[in-house]
Amino acid sequence: MSGGQEVGSRKQEAGGEKRIGAGGGWRVGRRYTSRMSKRDGVGVRTAKKRARRAVGASANGKAAGARPPAVLPERDREAHKRWLLEITQIPTAAGREQRVAAWIRAWVAARPELVLKEDAAGNLVIEPKKRWGKSGAGAPRPIFITAHLDHPAFVVERIIGPGTVELAFRGGVMDEYFRDARVVVHVGDGGRAERAVSAILSGEGAGVASADGKERLFKTYTAELDEEVEVGVGDVGTWALPPAEVDGHGIVHTHACDDLAALAAALSAYDTLLQGMRVGAAGVGGQDVRLIFTRSEEIGFTGAIAACKLRTMPKNARVIALENSRSFADSPIGGGPIVRVGDRMSVFSPRLTAACAKRAEQIAGHAASPRATERNAVVAEGMKWQRKLMAGGACEATVFCAYGYEATCLCLPLGNYHNMADLADVQAGTYDVAAKGPPRVGREFIALGDYEGLVDLLVAIGMELPEANPVVERIEKLYEKHEFVLREGGAAKGVGGRKGAKREARRG
Numbered sequence: 068m069s070g071g072q073e074v075g076s077r078k079q080e081a082g083g084e085k086r087i088g089a090g091g092g093w094r095v096g097r098r099y100t101s102r103m104s105k106r107d108g109v110g111v112r113t114a115k116k117r118a119r120r121a122v123g124a125s126a127n128g129k130a131a132g133a134r135p136p137a138v139l140p141e142r143d144r145e146a147h148k149r150w151l152l153e154i155t156q157i158p159t160a161a162g163r164e165q166r167v168a169a170w171i172r173a174w175v176a177a178r179p180e181l182v183l184k185e186d187a188a189g190n191l192v193i194e195p196k197k198r199w200g201k202s203g204a205g206a207p208r209p210i211f212i213t214a215h216l217d218h219p220a221f222v223v224e225r226i227i228g229p230g231t232v233e234l235a236f237r238g239g240v241m242d243e244y245f246r247d248a249r250v251v252v253h254v255g256d257g258g259r260a261e262r263a264v265s266a267i268l269s270g271e272g273a274g275v276a277s278a279d280g281k282e283r284l285f286k287t288y289t290a291e292l293d294e295e296v297e298v299g300v301g302d303v304g305t306w307a308l309p310p311a312e313v314d315g316h317g318i319v320h321t322h323a324c325d326d327l328a329a330l331a332a333a334l335s336a337y338d339t340l341l342q343g344m345r346v347g348a349a350g351v352g353g354q355d356v357r358l359i360f361t362r363s364e365e366i367g368f369t370g371a372i373a374a375c376k377l378r379t380m381p382k383n384a385r386v387i388a389l390e391n392s393r394s395f396a397d398s399p400i401g402g403g404p405i406v407r408v409g410d411r412m413s414v415f416s417p418r419l420t421a422a423c424a425k426r427a428e429q430i431a432g433h434a435a436s437p438r439a440t441e442r443n444a445v446v447a448e449g450m451k452w453q454r455k456l457m458a459g460g461a462c463e464a465t466v467f468c469a470y471g472y473e474a475t476c477l478c479l480p481l482g483n484y485h486n487m488a489d490l491a492d493v494q495a496g497t498y499d500v501a502a503k504g505p506p507r508v509g510r511e512f513i514a515l516g517d518y519e520g521l522v523d524l525l526v527a528i529g530m531e532l533p534e535a536n537p538v539v540e541r542i543e544k545l546y547e548k549h550e551f552v553l554r555e556g557g558a559a560k561g562v563g564g565r566k567g568a569k570r571e572a573r574r575g
């Protein structure tokens with residue numbers, strides 16, 4: 068979806084930007100409900116009523132829990148898109164995330180209210196200097212929005228000779244994609260001048276073995292550089308790909324959506340909340356919201372596991388991990404951001420997942436999919452969103468849950484997962500090598516509308532995220548409404564009471 072208006076005038080600076088006039092031109096966002104009414108040509112009250120009904124909160128028309136803020140603060144769509152395109156083209160690899168970290172540092176430095184901290188594993192935490200939200204007993208538990216800093220890529224393992232290096236691949240990509248592939252080595256760490264050198268993969272190496280020598284941790288490949296440039300061990304190598312672009316259908320084709328598009332969405336939402344704080348926007352600032360960006364996810368969640376062990380997040384944190392997940396037919400690109408209920412390994416905290424889904428329902432004005440008693444048009448209005456398992460991979464929410472955190476995931480449906488074009492055919496063995504040549508990598512892609520929807524959902528969550536399980540509350544209300552039926556047919560007393568319901572809702 069679109070609909071963000073320009074916010075004042077601005078000029079861009081490296082990494083972050085400066086707005087001319089603090090809060091100048093900042094306006095309150097439009098109401099989803101009024102847009103519905105305009106399009107339908109019916110009264111606002113009818114549209115609101117319908118929106119409430121679509122939310123399905125309860126029979127008596129009252130939303131379960133606190134009333135949702137009807138309005139999101141104005142979103143600066145142009146800046147969010149620019150950050151998306153910039154960040155997703157920054158070379159990064161597990162363990163070698165310093166360029167993305169530098170971009171984030173500059174972004175935080177341009178916002179005097181924020182501070183960036185680093186834990187002992189190098190994970191980055193962004194938080195306000197003066198904490199948002201109430202404190203003390205009964206205050207909402209902190210919310211941590213997470214994304215990872217790395218993407219499957221190469222790291223220079225060894226210099227073989229002038230113009231020849233050995234590259235280790237850190238991440239999950241099928242062997243078929245490496246044959247004679249073009250790559251780019253990014254020179255320029257440790258004070259050396261930044262420089263990109265093209266190269267071609269020329270053969271497979273012995274791989275990088277584990278400390279005990281029993282396991283191969285990373286595949287390695289020899290690469291011939293196009294020019295004899297001094298390359299250092301530890302330099303990052305990426306696939307050679309065309310620059311990022313948004314095509315005429317609103318699809319963003321870029322180097323590394325996973326997970327840098329999610330990282331950009333987190334920063335965008337945080338910036339929106341921060342701007343809301345500056346002008347005292349209604350509904351903003353009631354909760355303690357922080358960001359954490361983890362390292363080395365692609366080789367097995369290393370940074371996230373370290374964050375759990377280090378207790379980088381307090382034990383009572385509600386953790387919302389952001390991902391880009393391989394899209395399948397039932398989780399289409401352009402179908403909206405996804406409230407992900409689980410992954411290939413586990414299911415996430417039901418209470419927190421339900422709370423995020425409730426916020427999606429509230430800002431969208433409808434459930435993720437129509438009921439069997441509804442027309443499909445019910446979900447055609449407002450923001451699109453999806454509620455899915457996404458079993459194509461595993462994500463950090465599984466790690467956070469395993470270490471006892473309440474955690475869930477929001478994700479963007481992703482095309483060319485891990486840069487593997489034609490992946491389904493290559494996996495199925497139906498890829499026609501004779502006609503098409505060896506499988507080739509391509510830019511990953513997402514829908515810009517899904518990205519904007521994710522930003523909106525994160526803003527809504529940052530404004531308000533119910534602590535109690537909305538599903539339990541909804542079920543209790545259903546029971547209250549229909550319990551009389553159980554007294555029919557001979558049962559004299561019914562079950563009565565709502566013993567334990569509140570406790571259950573809290574426990575989730």
Ligand SMILES: [Zn+2]
Nearest residue numbers: 219325365485
């Ligand atoms: Zn990945």
